[in-house]
Amino acid sequence: MFARAGRLFLPRALAVTGAVATAGVVAGVKYKERWEEQMIANDVAMRSPVDIPDVKLPSRKDLLSKLSKTDEFDVLVIGGGATGTGCALDASTRGLNVALVEMNDFASGTSSKSTKMAHGGVRYLEKAFFELSKAQLDLVVEALNERGHMLNTAPHLCKILPIMIPVYSYWQVPYFYVGCKMYDLFAGSQNLKSSYLLSKRQASDIAPMLDSTVLKAGLVYHDGSFNDSRMNAALAITAIENGATVLNYMEVNQLIKDKTTGKVQGALVTNRETGEQYTVRAKVTVNATGPYSDRLLQMDKNPDGLPDPVKQSPNATVATEVAVQNPNMVVPSAGVHIVLPSFYCPREMGLLDVKTSDGRVMFFLPWQGKVLAGTTDIPMKQIPQNPTAAESDIQDILQELQHYIKFPVKREDVLSAWAGIRPLVLDPRKKTKNSGGATQGLVRSHLCFTTDNGMVTIAGGKWTTYREMAEETINEVVKVGNFDVKPCITKKLKLAGAENWTPNLQALLAQKYHLSGAMSKHLSENYGTRAPLICELFKEDERNQLPVTFGGRENVTVYGNVNFDSFRYPFTIGELLYSIDYEYTRTALDFLLRRTRFAFLDARQALDAVEGTVKVMGDKLGWDSSRRKDEIGKSKEYIKTFGV
Template sequence: MNRIASLDRLKNEEFDICIIGAGASGAGCALDAVLRGYKVALIDRKDFASETSSRSTKLIHGGVRYLEQAFKKLDFAQLKQVRHGLEERHTVLKNAPHLARPLALMTPVSSWFEGLYFKIGLQMYDAFAINDTLPKSKWLSKSEVLAKMPTLNKTKLHSGVLYYDGQLDDARYCLALAQSASESGAAIANYLNVDGFEKDKNGKLTSAGLTDVITGENLHVRAKLFINCTGPFSDAVRLLANTTLSERLRPSKGVHIMLPPETLNSEYAMLIPKTSDGRVVFAIPFEGATMVGTTDTENDELNAEPTLNQQEMQYLADTLNPYLAKQINISDLKSGFGGLRPLLAADPSKSTKSLVRDHEVEVDAASGLVSLLGGKWTTYRLMAKDTIDQADEIFARQNACTTDNHILAGGENYSFDSWKTLSDKTGLLEDISQHLVKKYGSRASLIGDIVLAEPALKERLVAQYPYIKAEVIHTVRHEMAVTPRDFLARRIRLEITDWNETLNCLPEVAALMARELGWNEEEKRKQIDAYAAEIRKFISDAR
């Protein structure tokens, strides 16, 4: 992906479809549309997956909680959501094998009856997963549970139910969607803010006025159809297109905390089925840390980045502690992150945690704007399909959706064992080579080429992590990383796993980016100071 080339296209060409928002749904729509033969533009006011799509629980799932609620309340909308999620789970795993993989989850139980309850529920969950290759759930004895997760509280443990879902690197998966769309012909650029729309004499949208956030330049992109995929910010774009529309979304905030890997000391994740507010909480190994989340609170602060606070952190610690032999303290926190869910709310009296994570494709008859509202990560492809099916209807075309079998960038001919060839060729250590293959898939060799051309770039950015300097160069050249946060938060995931080490390697990352992007000393210092201030605010808010 080349931002300068994309900007040139955006300024000078007319597109069939311009998609606003480059999270999972927007990037998914761009890939689907371009594969159907449309001329496509994809833009975002920040970076790819910079909001909700990089702040998920990293699970590919149908939703165990939704299944329970469906039967308890005879809520068929919840049941439909579970079925869709489990149908799509297989596709998400298949299409990017380097970024998504099966994950075993343990549900500790305190009695025989509780174990039976969850075993029956998870057998039903298995039954909904048609044409799926993941192992089925099992009811394990206390000794079997402790062998897999030795840090659990033995005195309260009766047994456990093991089941499987999927795990993904959400930010890099979204990036792979954008890369795949770009390589199929879409014009894609980050850091383009939509300021307003121009309309024809019938009130239909014809172009969007944009500001390049990096340079301050103003430009226009022309398109026959505009699709709004901005998640929790969708109402703002809808009202920009038509001020008479009513708001449709009720965003809720969810946070996760990152604790040391010793918290679980296991490759298995844990589902905590009972919480004080009726949700479920997960504790999941991710990128060398234990991720615990999530919360669910009303949120109307859309202009401020959601961050952790003491109350949220304590809630998660208090939820996890009864299951652990050694109690955690929130002072053990390595980092954390907050995100916003784009919940659709027809009934303002309902709490956000009771709202279904379903989606809707809305067409505004006055302006012609199509908005993809609601949804969740696992069903991004189905959401995109429904949206581009609607575009087909608007254009009076009939195109087949082929995204269910489209392998994403880096997944082509993927083999995890290719790390050995990479290591032999470059001299990179085992943990580094394995990391590169997991994150870049079959394109890890491109980073190997950078290392061979400049051996100093094989050095680690942080002593205890497998990230290396060559990755900075690669992501600037090939993945449109234009700020240190693009790299540290989303190209690698260091920001969400370790705030202190993010600060420590920030100057080196900025120096490498300056070399590639032509920053002078003043610009480099500006980039360092701005990002360091953000990280310090996260730390301050969490204390």
């Protein structure tokens, strides 16, 4: 070997030496970068989960200033739900300058009204085999992979949940068993835990509320359960921490178009709090408005960039106001869920009714100390601004539940009920006149395409696949804008509150701040390693530990003025103050519906908390008496639509 090396020509030797030296310099730089990254990672790893995090977020005023001073963004994302905030996070971590505007609040629509499951979809697997559908199977495999990413990137918000399928016929035992094992198999390395069979007695012991006289066995498989609106808020905050300009309550009134080519170049946006208008220019605009995607597509087609006019009924209410008429791409369907007391379901295991009387699947899941039941599938012709649960839908779910429960299923046990618009879509480029009708046969896969005017649209899919949808969307954005970007890193990127999180955080919080088990569990599982910031507010002022119902009350020792039921819920004044400073809470409903799940868990108790919430927010944000009165009225009117 050395002899051969000696016969090298000098020029070649010098060239090789130079190349090696250059490679060494490059390698050295990369090594230094990796070393610095590792040191940062090690520093994070050495911190205690209960150390006070150094969180420095820009204020809303700062974000608005950046929005107005930026001549042109790389990307403008319209829509602040799961997919929109996912897109903003993906794009910002790739090095793009991103703006996101949301007309209402983050997760104010479908993204807060899901079944709270991070799942592959056992029903889609069944359809895949019976219909020999590769599209259905691909959806299941994709979702199973993404389920694993959700559990990894937000472990404080996402948990593994065993789900039991009660079996009432012996012939169904091998059928369901094989189905559950196939579900495990297609999850591959992302499989959470192996499914297993329960005897009749074992199933009855776990779920004593089931009628054991007709029960034959139980099959248990595993999926993920998560807090959807808190996950959405974490995505928005993490995007902001990575440089994105993300703002709620910013309404797009018109798309900006090139007068010659018609290409979309951004949007005219109104700050709904102040009425101030902003011209937001961007090289690429993304339509991530979910069920309301057709409104943006209408703007895209209109040479002036305006939406089609919507005719409202003169007697329109919160529940009937129309957002989009005659949608072309979205196939609207309402999914209704109800919340019941915890005794309707095992505390640590969900129940799945694989075939209801009308052929749907029904879930009964433990969630936030209650039981979440649903869902319905009701086709709609128009898309309402605020879909609500009809009494008939609530009764349908209760009647279905009564088939399995020993004790009487009572309407007064319903603590809350709501409706969300399912994001089912048909490709408008391929849609035929006869493609309407029932929605049960539609695949819950997503659709990503670029219009002739250069607007990227992402629609459909489900919560579990939000990250993959965002990655595909930003890949399309990169092509349209011809950007030079970094690789996608969102599969492993920890969301706000997940950094250095440990399942022992609950115990550590209880020890350090002398909290009750219920409070430390609530803070750990909803705020992760950001929880110490709320605990510090508890230390600063003991009144911050009170339920938010008592907001602004100086003297709560007068027992006649105290509603002790409010102490059953861990939502405090300190939590509200934190959400204003660190989570961009702007209205009472932001807090009562989405930063916490108060109204989703118990609408009656949330109604009692409206005035206290408005008092704290009004004092903090400088609201006048007129704004406070208006806020109380609107909040109560909306919460009353939650089945109470």
